[in-house]
Amino acid sequence: MVVSAQSRDAWLDVLQQLMPQGMAWSRDNDANQTKLLRALAKHLAELDTSCDSMAREMLPNQTQTLLEDYEQYLGLPECENASETITDRRQAVVMKDRRKGGLATWQIEQLAADLGFDVTVEEIFPHHCLRDCMYPLHPERYRHVLRVTVHNLPNARMTCLDHVLTPLVSNNAGILECTLNRYKLAGKYYEFIYEQQEAN
Structure with missing residues (x-):
């Protein structure tokens, strides 16, 4: 419950103290001036309550x-x-x-986890002369593609590149792909691989 900084009676007391003193400025409860100030005090008290509630909205x-x-x-x-x-x-x-910003593989995995998905993100590096000779030779397109493997997604049997969805992938996968593509770096792409959920 939000408690106002000043009640109606407190505001009435403040307003009455600001008024001139004398017989023409009666402070009796049934005086017309008091009735007018009480109405103003009610609005000021409501404004205080609204300000207190807006402070919580910060x-x-x-x-x-x-x-x-x-x-x-x-x-x-x-x-x-x-x-x-x-x-x-x-x-x-x-x-x-x-x-927070950042699109390292673990941050992409965390973003997917926040959406309720179990994924593994793999950055595929090109072959060069300092790598082991058994290092696989990946196509040139993988220079700018991250492989996202989605685990335990039911009814998923297809591999999708970038934002292209197929009818065989569940609607939840569309949310995952859309969100990751929304935050990806310019010039980078995702290859989504969906693992078939094992039937019980």
């Missing part, structure tokens, strides 16, 4: 009134991954607000 994990403003500022929801509840929406705001 923290994304407590926001409610400004939740839509936070979402617009942070570009949420992403990739049609909209949440229904206020709690889920607030959690998405907090996660994106606290997300």
Whole structure:
């Protein structure tokens, strides 16, 4: 519960003290001036309450009134991954607000884990004269491609390059691919490999 900084009676007392003194400026409870000041004091007390509640809105994990403003500022929801509840929406705001930059393989894996996916990201380096002669020779395109292996995704049987999706990959995979492609470095691409979930 939000407690106002000043109650209506406290504001009434302040307003009455600001008024001139004398018989024409009666401070009796039933005086017209007191009735007018009481109405003003009510609005000032409500404004205090509103200011106190807005102070809580400064923290994304407590926001409610400004939740839509936070979402617009942070570009949420992403990739049609909209949440229904206020709690889920607030959690998405907090996660994106606290997300730090960086696209190392472990950071991409962490981003996928935050979305609920178990992935392994592999950076494929080209062969050169200092490497072991048994190092595999990868196609030239892998110079700018990261291989993302998605584990335990049901109904997934295809390999996708960059943002191209196939009907055989579940809709959840579309959210993963869209999100990772949204944050990828310019000129870099992902190759998504989906492991078939073992049937029980």
